Amino acid sequence: MAAVVFVGMDLGEDAKKVNQAFVDTVAASLAVVRFPVPGLAFWKGLKGRAFLIDFFSEMIEEKRSSDDTDMFTQFCRSTNDEGQYYSDEDIVDHVIFLMMAAHDTTTSAISTMVYALGKHPEWQSKLRQECDDLFKETGKDHLDFNDQDKLELVEWTFKEALRLYTPVASIPRRAIRSFEFEGYKIPANTSVSISPSFTHYMPEIWTNPYEFEPDRFSPQRAEDKKHAFAWVPFNKGAHMCIGLHFAYMQVKAFMYQFLRQYEYTLPENYKLDMIQVPIPKPRDRLPLSLKSRAA
Numbered sequence: 409m410a411a412v413v414f415v416g417m418d419l420g421e422d423a424k425k426v427n428q429a430f431v432d433t434v435a436a437s438l439a440v441v442r443f444p445v446p447g448l449a450f451w452k453g454l455k456g457r458a459f460l461i462d463f464f465s466e467m468i469e470e471k472r473s474s475d476d477t478d479m480f481t482q483f484c485r486s487t488n489d490e491g492q493y494y495s496d497e498d499i500v501d502h503v504i505f506l507m508m509a510a511h512d513t514t515t516s517a518i519s520t521m522v523y524a525l526g527k528h529p530e531w532q533s534k535l536r537q538e539c540d541d542l543f544k545e546t547g548k549d550h551l552d553f554n555d556q557d558k559l560e561l562v563e564w565t566f567k568e569a570l571r572l573y574t575p576v577a578s579i580p581r582r583a584i585r586s587f588e589f590e591g592y593k594i595p596a597n598t599s600v601s602i603s604p605s606f607t608h609y610m611p612e613i614w615t616n617p618y619e620f621e622p623d624r625f626s627p628q629r630a631e632d633k634k635h636a637f638a639w640v641p642f643n644k645g646a647h648m649c650i651g652l653h654f655a656y657m658q659v660k661a662f663m664y665q666f667l668r669q670y671e672y673t674l675p676e677n678y679k680l681d682m683i684q685v686p687i688p689k690p691r692d693r694l695p696l697s698l699k700s701r702a703a
């Protein structure tokens with residue numbers, strides 16, 4: 409979906425290679441050995457990045473003269489204050505970053521949301537009912553932009569999945585000046601890390617923080633409103649996620665299709681085992697038994 413919206417193309421045959429290149433690039437950002445030893449994560453990441461640079465660079469000229477409306481084309485056609493095109497390097501860097509930021513985060517969120525609804529079939533039914541009701545009301549097989557807000561329970565559940573299994577669990581920063589926090593002196597230039605997953609389990613903010621309770625996001629409970637930084641899966645401030653509305657749309661569009669088409673279960677006594685870094689995902693790729701509702 410990101411490729412269609414941002415690059416204006418269905419990746420088709422290339423999808424697997426491009427996908428792997430993104431996965432390798434993200435994994436390399438946390439590699440322990442930060443030197444290109446063949447076979448290790450950092451080396452794979454550099455190779456992935458080189459592939460992506462070639463892949464997108466080759467398209468720049470064609471995109472610049474096309475009538476496409478996607479983001480990549482906009483980057484190619486934009487000019488700076490001197491009326492010059494941005495460099496190929498800048499354009500490619502922006503496209504790679506945009507695709508990377510959109511990619512695993514949403515996948516991780518959908519996986520954990522689907523898992524949580526497998527563990528809590530009563531919520532799965534409630535969400536399905538909400539989707540069925542919307543379908544009855546609108547008769548539209550696809551979720552329309554203007555109907556997004558009508559999927560209220562889907563939205564609470566997405567937020568709860570992002571709280572419990574936050575895709576970006578740690579946000580790296582560097583102290584630009586020395587400061588004191590909770591009695592600790594942090595010198596300027598120290599690496600610091602903000603941890604949304606710590607905040608998301610603070611008992612001062614959340615009732616039963618370890619429980620799956622989507623209605624904590626309802627207007628009645630509104631636990632996320634207790635503090636401006638209580639719920640921060642997209643971070644806040646200058647670098648807050650610019651794709652969060654796109655993520656909501658993607659997840660709702662997916663759920664609207666998935667829940668109306670299938671009922672599903674997890675294996676009996678299923679225990680979720682997550683790979684935590686660089687982005688949480690189920691180690692076993694989340695085995696589900698799907699039952700088509702049309703059957």
Ligand code: HEM
Pocket residue numbers: 505506509510511513514517575576579580640641642643646647648649650651652654655
């Ligand atoms: C559930 C899905 C997503 C999650 C949890 C998520 C999370 C985040 C977080 C935590 C940041 C802040 C990083 C920081 O402060 O250093 C961020 C930034 C960003 N996100 Fe997302 N994101 C998601 C989806 C998306 C999507 C779909 C897009 C693209 C449409 C996107 C594009 C970006 C970009 C470009 C930034 C950098 C903003 C900046 O530095 O100014 N994200 N995201």
